[in-house]
Amino acid sequence: MRLFVNVLLSGVAQGMVFAAIALGLVLISRATGVINFAQGAMAMFTTFLAYTLLEHGIGYWPAFVATLAIGFVFGGLVERTLMRPLQGKSPLNAVIVTIGLLVVLEGLAGSIWGNTSRGFPAAFSQQGLAIGTTRVAFSTFDVFTVGAVVVLVAAIVALFRWTNLGLRMRAGAFAPEVARLLGVRVGRLFTLGWALACAAGSLAGLLVAPVSSFSPYYMDLYLIYGFVAAVLGGLVSPVGALVGGLVTGLATAFVGGYLGSNLEPMAALVLLLIVLMARPQGLFGTAIARRV
Amino acid sequence: MLQVDGLSVRYGPVQALRGVSFTAEDGVITTVLGANGAGKTTLLRTLSGLVRTHEGTATFDGEPLIGKDPETIARMGIAHVPEGRGVIAELTVDEHLRLGTLSRVPRSERRTAIEDVYGLFPPLESRRHRHAATLSGGERQMLVIARALVSRPRLLLLDEPSLGLAPIVTAQTMATIRQLTSREGIGAVLVEQNARSALSVADWAVVLNLGQVVLADRPERLTADADLRHHYLGF
Numbered sequence: 021m022r023l024f025v026n027v028l029l030s031g032v033a034q035g036m037v038f039a040a041i042a043l044g045l046v047l048i049s050r051a052t053g054v055i056n057f058a059q060g061a062m063a064m065f066t067t068f069l070a071y072t073l074l075e076h077g078i079g080y081w082p083a084f085v086a087t088l089a090i091g092f093v094f095g096g097l098v099e100r101t102l103m104r105p106l107q108g109k110s111p112l113n114a115v116i117v118t119i120g121l122l123v124v125l126e127g128l129a130g131s132i133w134g135n136t137s138r139g140f141p142a143a144f145s146q147q148g149l150a151i152g153t154t155r156v157a158f159s160t161f162d163v164f165t166v167g168a169v170v171v172l173v174a175a176i177v178a179l180f181r182w183t184n185l186g187l188r189m190r191a192g193a194f195a196p197e198v199a200r201l202l203g204v205r206v207g208r209l210f211t212l213g214w215a216l217a218c219a220a221g222s223l224a225g226l227l228v229a230p231v232s233s234f235s236p237y238y239m240d241l242y243l244i245y246g247f248v249a250a251v252l253g254g255l256v257s258p259v260g261a262l263v264g265g266l267v268t269g270l271a272t273a274f275v276g277g278y279l280g281s282n283l284e285p286m287a288a289l290v291l292l293l294i295v296l297m298a299r300p301q302g303l304f305g306t307a308i309a310r311r312v
Numbered sequence: 313m314l315q316v317d318g319l320s321v322r323y324g325p326v327q328a329l330r331g332v333s334f335t336a337e338d339g340v341i342t343t344v345l346g347a348n349g350a351g352k353t354t355l356l357r358t359l360s361g362l363v364r365t366h367e368g369t370a371t372f373d374g375e376p377l378i379g380k381d382p383e384t385i386a387r388m389g390i391a392h393v394p395e396g397r398g399v400i401a402e403l404t405v406d407e408h409l410r411l412g413t414l415s416r417v418p419r420s421e422r423r424t425a426i427e428d429v430y431g432l433f434p435p436l437e438s439r440r441h442r443h444a445a446t447l448s449g450g451e452r453q454m455l456v457i458a459r460a461l462v463s464r465p466r467l468l469l470l471d472e473p474s475l476g477l478a479p480i481v482t483a484q485t486m487a488t489i490r491q492l493t494s495r496e497g498i499g500a501v502l503v504e505q506n507a508r509s510a511l512s513v514a515d516w517a518v519v520l521n522l523g524q525v526v527l528a529d530r531p532e533r534l535t536a537d538a539d540l541r542h543h544y545l546g547f
Contacts, residue, residue, distance in 0.1 A: 184414055187403075191411050195400040201360060202463065203386035203415030 022154070027277035028270070029158035034245075035269020036169040040224035041239075041246025042253060042261035043173060044217040050256045051193045051213035052103070054114040058121035059246065060239030062098070062218050063225030065125045066091045067234075068133050070226060071140060080143060087226060088219050095218025099211045107210075129236035137238075140229035165227045169262070172220060176258045189213065241285060245272065248292045254302030263303060267291070313337055314359070314467055314499060319368035319378075321351075321358055321523075328354040330523045331368065336467070336516070339497040341489065343510040343531070345545055346520035352503040353395060355520070356469045359501075360392035361385045372467060387415050389466035395475060398456040401445035405436050405455060408444060412459040429462045432488055449476040457485060461492065468493075468500040474509055482506070486513045507545040511535055519544050 041059060048056045056062075070087040074080065102121065106114045144160035180186035191199040192206040193213070200206050224246070225239065232238050249268040253260025268288055275287035295302065314336040321329040329351045336342040344352050357363040359370055361382035370377040377385055386392070399408065409429060413422040430437035433454045439447065444455060457473060470489070474482040490513050493500050504510035511517060511531040519527040519534070521544055527534070534540055541547055 184410070187407055187411055188414065190403065190407075191400055194402045197362065197382075198394065198398055198400060199411075200382040201362070201386055201392045201394065201398075202411055202459070203383050204411070205383050 023277060026157035027273050029156055029162070030277075031270035031273030032266065033158065033162035033165050033269070034273055035249075035266040036166045037224055037227050037242065037265070038245045038249040038268045039262045039265025040169045040172065040220055040227065041242055042249035042265050043169075043176065043258055044220040044224070045246060045250040046253065046255055046258060046261045047176070047213050047217035047220065049250070051189070051210055052114070053111050054103070054118065055247070056214075056217065057115065057118040057243070058098075058125060059118075059217070059221050060243030061122040061125040062091070062094060063221035063228075064236060064239045065129055066094060066218075066222040067140070067225035067229050068129050068236075071133070071138075071229075071234075074141065080141065084143070084226060087222050091222030091225075092215045092219040095221075096211045096215035098218070099214035103210075103214070104207070107207075126236045133236070135236060137233035137235040140234040142230035143226075146230065161230065168223060168227065169265075172223060173258050173262045176216070176220075180258070244285065245269075245288050248288045251292060252295050252302055254304040256302075257304040260302060260304030267303075314370070314372050314501065316355075316359070316370045317368060319355070319358060319365065319370060321354055321363055321365045321367075328523050329358065329365075332520070332523070332525055333368075334518045334525060334528055336499050336501050338466075338499045339493055340515035341493055341500045341502050341513055342516045342518065343502040343504060343514035344518045344520060345504060345507045345510060347544070347546065348505065349522075350520040351523040352520055353471055354523075356392060356471050356501065356503055359385075360390060360469060362392075386463075389416060389464070390469060391460035391463050391465035391467070392469040393456050393460045393471060393473060395471040399444040399447070399452045401443065404441050404443055405447070406440040408455055408459045409436075409462050412462040416464050417462070425462050425464070429458045432461070433458050450478060450481050453477055454481075454485070457488075466498055468498065470500060470502045472504060472506075473502070474504065474506045482509055489513070507541075508547055 044059045045056060048054060066087050069090055070083050073083040073086060098121065102117055103114055106117065142161045144164050146159045146161045148155035148157050148159055180190055188199070188204045189209050189212070191202070192204050192209040196206045228239065228242055245268055249264035250261055252267055253264030268291060271291045272284040272287050276284040317333045319329055319332040320327070332355060344355060346352050354363060358365055359377060361377065361380050365378065368378070372388060372390060375388065403411070409426045410422070413425050417425050435451055436454055436458055439451065444452060447455065453473060453476060460468060468489070473485055477485065486509060489500055492498060502510055502514060511534060514531045517529060517531045517534050518525055526544065527540065
């Protein structure tokens with residue numbers, strides 16, 4: 021029973037991190053039809069910048085906010101400089117550029133900060149909370165993780181659903197040509213989509229770094245989990261990303277907890293396989309053909 | 313006033329438009345007729361900036377259109393109503409209309425503008441919270457026209473608005489466009505394959521054949537000339 025509760029709780033915390041990465045993938049994919057393979061590497065890079073800020077004595081919260089802002093600007097810059105010239109060409113070109121960016125960023129981070137793993141501070145205590153006399157595998161930091169991701173997803177959903185900007189973003193994502201005929205400056209919205217996605221990625225990076233071995237490659241595996249979560253959620257919906265993240269987190273936690281932690285990545289891929297066979301459009305996707 | 317002069321468009325080896333020139337006055341309906349492949353849709357897509365060209369000019373109230381982005385042209389008040397699938401399936405009827413108001417209608421007048429358009433198209437009002445994906449073909453066509461009208465356009469570019477509409481709805485739609493142009497003084501370029509209904513509402517007719525203007529005249533002259541009708545319009 022105690023194992024079950026612990027596995028369940030750590031699955032939820034894990035799942036929220038996957039959801040944040042999935043959200044980044046979804047924001048870019050629904051706007052531009054591109055899967056950003058550099059999503060994890062960009063988050064890694066901004067988290068290393070946060071690490072440098074912290075090393076220079078900047079407080080945790082100022083560094084936290086600065087990192088999200090850096091991620092936002094970084095994402096926008098990548099769209100403007102690397103992705104924009106590829107517009108109108110095969111989506112494969114853009115996908116290959118993101119893979120190139122992944123390799124460049126990991127190499128660059130390795131040469132600046134070194135390839136060894138190191139510790140990264142957490143915003144709150146990582147000690148398990150005490151319930152009565154027993155401690156569960158769920159810390160104050162995990163509470164923060166869950167809260168931060170839920171707030172992020174809620175903010176994105178609210179943006180899309182209730183604001184004119186969100187309406188423009190949805191129109192630009194679903195029908196760019198029609199949106200342009202209505203005066204929507206779709207190019208700017210693509211930039212904004214990338215910026216938001218990379219800010220979400222930066223959040224994920226800051227949440228993952230304390231609980232994994234922080235090195236230039238620490239996000240690689242998480243990108244795969246995040247991808248599984250995004251596909252599970254249908255690749256178009258922020259709520260889908262959240263649910264997909266939760267399902268992926270729980271599945272990997274249960275497989276890890278009961279069958280051995282080295283099976284976790286395989287569990288995620290098997291889950292992906294099952295979903296793609298049973299419901300190729302994902303849990304929240306519609307039956308409309310998608311450009312992936 | 314829209315003035316098109318010597319407009320040519322090439323898709324690779326295919327010459328879609330060859331030196332097209334015509335004028336569309338404010339407050340009247342100018343219909344552009346021609347068989348499938350005559351270049352009608354290309355003409356509209358070029359005017360709204362979706363198709364790029366370097367040959368020829370097009371100006372609206374003296375302001376050049378060629379070389380501008382579609383979104384800039386839309387913000388000038390040129391509303392292109394694309395043929396057929398111009399609705400966004402994932403958005404509701406009301407969201408389409410809200411989207412239509414964002415570029416040119418002041419914030420405080422948006423809701424009124426939307427309600428006014430519902431008055432013109434009652435079937436849309438009863439479906440305001442439905443997703444466009446659930447609408448019938450006729451309702452979708454109504455929606456794209458309503459979305460253009462709500463944007464307070466100065467010029468309408470209508471691509472086959474009667475496509476897929478029941479004859480009675482076509483007649484209503486044409487009457488609405490007719491009313492709007494004469495009352496508000498906005499111009500309309502009406503591209504149609506259904507020449508008979510277009511000629512009945514238009515004030516001026518331009519006939520395209522293989523990308524060239526072969527005739528520009530008053531609609532009743534075209535209707536009266538049986539040879540012309542048989543040759544270019546097929547009725």
